[in-house]
Amino acid sequence: MATAILDLEMSKLPPEIRVEERYSKALVLIRLHGKPIGQALLSLVGGHADGSQLRETLMNAAGENLWKNWLYDTLAWDERGPVQAMPLATVAVCTRDRPEDLRRCLDALMQNPDEGQEYLVIDNCPSTDATKEVVKNYPQVRYVREDVPGSSAARNRALREAKHEFVAFTDDDAAPDPNWLRSLLLNFSDPRVMCVTGLVMPLELETEAQEWFEWYSPHGRGFERRVFDGAQCNPLIVHLVGVSASMAVRKSLIDYIGLFDEALGAGTPTVGGEDCELFARILRAGYCIVYEPRALSWHRHRRTWEELRKTLQGYGIGVYAFWTRLFVINREFSVPLLAWGWLRYKQIPELIASLRKQPDAVPRDLLWAQFRGCFSGPMAYFASRKLLQKIKGSNE
Amino acid sequence: MENLTVSIIIPSHNRSSSLRRALDALHLQTYPLDLIEVIVVADSCIDDTLAMLQDYKAPFKLQAIEVNCRSASIARNTGAASATGKLLLFLDDDIEALPPLVESHARVHRERPGAAVMGPYPPKLHGGTRFFDVEVRSWWEEKFYQMSQPGHRFTYQDLLSGNLSLDAELFGRLDGFDSAFGNCGGEDYEFGVRLLKAGVPFAVAGDAVGYHYEHETNNLDRSFRRSRQEGRSDVLIGRRHPELRPILQVAAYETAYSLVDKIVVAVTFFWPAAVDWLAQGLRESLDLLESLRMRGTWRWLRSKLRGYWYLRGVIDELKSRSAISSFMQGGPARAHLGGYEINIDLQQGWEAAESLLDAERPAGVYLYYDQLTVGHIIPQAGAEPLRGAHLRSILALHFAQPLAGAIAVNGLPRTAETLEDKPLVAFETYELAIKS
Numbered sequence: 001m002a003t004a005i006l007d008l009e010m011s012k013l014p015p016e017i018r019v020e021e022r023y024s025k026a027l028v029l030i031r032l033h034g035k036p037i038g039q040a041l042l043s044l045v046g047g048h049a050d051g052s053q054l055r056e057t058l059m060n061a062a063g064e065n066l067w068k069n070w071l072y073d074t075l076a077w078d079e080r081g082p083v084q085a086m087p088l089a090t091v092a093v094c095t096r097d098r099p100e101d102l103r104r105c106l107d108a109l110m111q112n113p114d115e116g117q118e119y120l121v122i123d124n125c126p127s128t129d130a131t132k133e134v135v136k137n138y139p140q141v142r143y144v145r146e147d148v149p150g151s152s153a154a155r156n157r158a159l160r161e162a163k164h165e166f167v168a169f170t171d172d173d174a175a176p177d178p179n180w181l182r183s184l185l186l187n188f189s190d191p192r193v194m195c196v197t198g199l200v201m202p203l204e205l206e207t208e209a210q211e212w213f214e215w216y217s218p219h220g221r222g223f224e225r226r227v228f229d230g231a232q233c234n235p236l237i238v239h240l241v242g243v244s245a246s247m248a249v250r251k252s253l254i255d256y257i258g259l260f261d262e263a264l265g266a267g268t269p270t271v272g273g274e275d276c277e278l279f280a281r282i283l284r285a286g287y288c289i290v291y292e293p294r295a296l297s298w299h300r301h302r303r304t305w306e307e308l309r310k311t312l313q314g315y316g317i318g319v320y321a322f323w324t325r326l327f328v329i330n331r332e333f334s335v336p337l338l339a340w341g342w343l344r345y346k347q348i349p350e351l352i353a354s355l356r357k358q359p360d361a362v363p364r365d366l367l368w369a370q371f372r373g374c375f376s377g378p379m380a381y382f383a384s385r386k387l388l389q390k391i392k393g394s395n396e
Numbered sequence: 397m398e399n400l401t402v403s404i405i406i407p408s409h410n411r412s413s414s415l416r417r418a419l420d421a422l423h424l425q426t427y428p429l430d431l432i433e434v435i436v437v438a439d440s441c442i443d444d445t446l447a448m449l450q451d452y453k454a455p456f457k458l459q460a461i462e463v464n465c466r467s468a469s470i471a472r473n474t475g476a477a478s479a480t481g482k483l484l485l486f487l488d489d490d491i492e493a494l495p496p497l498v499e500s501h502a503r504v505h506r507e508r509p510g511a512a513v514m515g516p517y518p519p520k521l522h523g524g525t526r527f528f529d530v531e532v533r534s535w536w537e538e539k540f541y542q543m544s545q546p547g548h549r550f551t552y553q554d555l556l557s558g559n560l561s562l563d564a565e566l567f568g569r570l571d572g573f574d575s576a577f578g579n580c581g582g583e584d585y586e587f588g589v590r591l592l593k594a595g596v597p598f599a600v601a602g603d604a605v606g607y608h609y610e611h612e613t614n615n616l617d618r619s620f621r622r623s624r625q626e627g628r629s630d631v632l633i634g635r636r637h638p639e640l641r642p643i644l645q646v647a648a649y650e651t652a653y654s655l656v657d658k659i660v661v662a663v664t665f666f667w668p669a670a671v672d673w674l675a676q677g678l679r680e681s682l683d684l685l686e687s688l689r690m691r692g693t694w695r696w697l698r699s700k701l702r703g704y705w706y707l708r709g710v711i712d713e714l715k716s717r718s719a720i721s722s723f724m725q726g727g728p729a730r731a732h733l734g735g736y737e738i739n740i741d742l743q744q745g746w747e748a749a750e751s752l753l754d755a756e757r758p759a760g761v762y763l764y765y766d767q768l769t770v771g772h773i774i775p776q777a778g779a780e781p782l783r784g785a786h787l788r789s790i791l792a793l794h795f796a797q798p799l800a801g802a803i804a805v806n807g808l809p810r811t812a813e814t815l816e817d818k819p820l821v822a823f824e825t826y827e828l829a830i831k832s
Contacts, residue, residue: 071800074808075746077788081545191518192537231534234691256522285523286530332689 003027003205004044005298009034010058010066017042017049027214029201029296030062032069034179036199036293038062038223065223079225081189087166089185089248092120092158094151095172096267099130101300106138108175108298117181118163122146124154124267148391150267152260152274155244159254168248175203176246176297183295184248192229194257194287195249195279197242198295199223209308210301216362217315219243219299226291228283235283236332242289244275246297257281263384264321270380271373272318277325284330309369316373321381347371400502402427403481403564404434407471408489412445414609415489416452421606423455427498433457435479436489437471440464469573469583472557476567484567488558490613491517491606500604501561510566511597515559515604516540521611527686527694528616536608543600547789550598552640552778555588559606562596570594574636580709581622582629589637592780616682623702627709634723640778641727649707650724664707665717675704735759735775742770742791742799745810750784757781763795765802765809771795 004023008014010032019026023044030038040061042049059066072078091109095102102121109119119141123131126145135143146157159167168184170176180198187196200219205211221242228241258281265274282289302308323339326332347370353361404422408415415436422434434456438445441462449460463474476484485501487493497515504513518540519533543554557573570590577583591598627646634641641647652658664671678701685694714720737760740749753761760775761782773782773790791799803809 067800068796071796071803072792074803075788075792077792079792081547190541192534192541229534231530252522284525284530286525286534330689331687334689 001208001211003041003211004047005029005202005204006042007031008054008058010037010062013051013055013058015051017044017054019044019047021047023047027202027205028058028061030058030066032062032066033073035069036201036223036296037065037069039201039220080186083186084189086115086182087185087188088115088164089117089166089168089181090120090158090162090164091117091168091170091181092122092155092162093170093172094122094124094154094158095131096124096154097127097131098172099134101173102131103134103137104175104300105170105172106134106141108177109170110138110140111178112176112181113178115182117168118142120144120158120161122154122158122161124151125149148262148388148395150262150274150388151244151265152262152268153265154267155265155274156259156262159249159251159259162251165251166248167251169244169246170297171245171299174200174245174297174299177295180246180295180297181248183292184246187290187292188248188250190288192286192288193227193290194253194282195247195289196295197221197244197289197291198246198297199291199293200243200246200297200299203298203300205301207303207305209303209305212363212366213301213308213311216366217312219245221291221293223293225293228279228289228291230283230286230288233283235280236326236334236338238276238279238283240291241279242275242291244278245299246295247275249278253282257285257287261325263381263388264318264325266314269384269387270317270321270377271314273322273325274318276319276322280322280326309366312366313369313373316370316375317377317380318373320374320377321384324378324381399428399431400483400505401431401433401481402483402485402498402502402561403476403479404432404485404487404498405437405472405475405479406434406487406489407437407439407468407475408441408445409439409466410441410443410445411489411613412441412443412448414612415445416448417492417609418487418489419452419454419458421492421494422498424495425493425498426495427502429456431481432498433459433479433481435459435461435475437461437463437475439468439471440466467575467578468557468581469577470575473572473575476564476572479564482564483561484564485561486557486559487606488517488608490609491558492520492609493606497559497604497606500601504599504601504604505561505563508597508599510563511599512555512560512562512591513599513601513604514543514554514556515561515601515606516544517556517559517606517608519610520607524611527691527698528619529611531695531698532610532614532619536610540600544602547785549776549782549786550592550780551776552585552588552592554598555584555591557584557587558608559604560584561601566596574632577629577632580625580628580632582626582633585629586633586636589633589640589778592778598780616679620679620701620705623705624709624712627706627711628713629709630706631710631713631723634727637778638727641724642730643777645703645706646710646720647724648703649710650720660704661707664704664711668708668711671704672708675701736781737761737775739764741766742802743806743809746788748810750787752784753782753787754784757783763791763799765799766806768798768802768805770798770802 002023004019004026006026006028008028025044026042028040028042029036038061040057042057093105121135121141121143123145125147132143135141144161146154166185168181184196187193202214260274261277264270264277279289302311323335327335350362351367354364354367463471472486501513518537542548573583574586630644630646634644649661652661714723736758738756738758739762741764742749743766759781761773763770
């Protein structure tokens, strides 16, 4: 029961859809004049759907976004203000022992038009030379090795190594769209914008695990551009902001906000939460974060059920580790309320639905994995800090 | 085109070290220093400002004037009266100018003669997560960013005198700042009203940046005192320009929204000392709220307290409840009465509509699309007349739905060649036009 992934332009719809017969449905990214405006789930019969059904489905799914964006194009008006000269940027890919994914990611990045950006690959604690060999095929890409384990350490290294004021990050298991970098950078005309996140769509939905992941915790945050203003919103509510698999920051962030917390993130005992923590810190300092759906990236979700379970457990650990840091270090005493809200309005209802075996309920083992993660998150944060001190101490 | 002579006027009051920093920053200006004269107006200084100025070695002509008036507007006017330059540049003493500041001002004046040109002066302090710092910094940054947008419609509240330049002749013709404002501030807003009434265009010199050492002087208590001064100065502005009365914040106190607000307003008139005491106590609790990181409550309480001190400022000027009512009744009932309005048929194309706006400069517009009504851009008191640059963002933000419907019925506007290569998507079929 695999799902095909289609990327369709509304103004040039094909007369019919034909994909391999094993696909029973298709996830369609809807674009209008190149800009993502919505997504639709299209049911297929024997891998086939005809044009009128396709058009109807897409129009209903895009809804108001369709005519609104069409009108903005007609007016030649852009909510980001007038387009300025492209600033110079650094693109950093943080990777660890995933040469095939990295190759796909770099191939996709090379499709971005050349506007003088530099490319960095930060190889985090590699166990083999495979990553280095992959990078050799791309003359524009600079290879940097970082031996402190953890995605935050790798990202901090990238920020220090970057030559330019704007630094865009992509994960190695993502494949950015050719317009990805441009779309991120065009949001930085406002000096208060410290960070821009992008839309992340699934690269493939071949297995049940990938479909569950996309259904249960998608990386995408919708098709509306949103500005999170730290002076107005609650800076601790960051799950709507976006993900670090597709984001760009200013380098001056280092002076104003500080670097990533190296006790958080993949490759450390906390498994995640480093992006949430940085977003919260940016907002707490009164700066803005923009979610920009034009900046599109395709992310390969984990293929097996075992990996999916581990990913969700990791989310639990990451979120609770991030909250622990907020509570203990930043003295943000409203964290327990956030935890209670998540439990009361999402986790418990999901668990009840699952125990009653309601249709569409989340499988029980995934929920338990997440609960286990939440439970171990606080301790993981302290353990991670201890470990980091030890590593840093032995390096000096 | 030869370079203009520039007179930089810096009013200062007991901030000798800050003033020295401001003067030092002017040494590095890229503009020819022999065309610059700096006039420091030392107002009621009891620190070492005057001694510092005596010994100060400057590469430009420096003049110090001593006044005792405790009023920024009189100090600025005094400085302007003895200025010899073609351009006046008003600069605050806590602003550290970046080297291109004067040059950028002069360049914008060459491009747009007769404009009032402002430069951004964002706060110097970038970090810091204290609630008050965050609020202040984001307010200033947002203000300057909005003002620098090409489609921004200027209002009288965009005239900020901390980094402002205009022709000396124009300043003299408008009689400068209003000296009646004394030490309550707000004289810059009032000057902005008169500039707009005189048809003076506002402009922003994006590179004329100075860093504002706001954090040295500003804090919560001072900001509440400022709110009280704002209340006073708003009444003065309303007295001089009755047509602005409906949009002043004063209007909010005539008919308070909630019951609690009504009670507080009533008690304030009856027994102000008691409410002052309460407000002081609540101001202390702001610090407690911050230590508990209760952001939402802090923001709510802070806005309430600001509103209270604003009301106290209004009462300082108007004294009684009936005086506020008669003050409000002295102006028009609504802010958008009168004003020059025109009709525009958008089907003639956006460019045609924009050039019509630039030619006519109306206060409001009735928008049509062939025979269909799209909407009405209501005149705004205290704002500049409409320009072509305002049109598209107004249409996109406020009239998207009726406009899209009108296009669906009547077809695309003329001269939209840019879209010929883009096939019509949503409006090919008649049935969709009904759906939307």
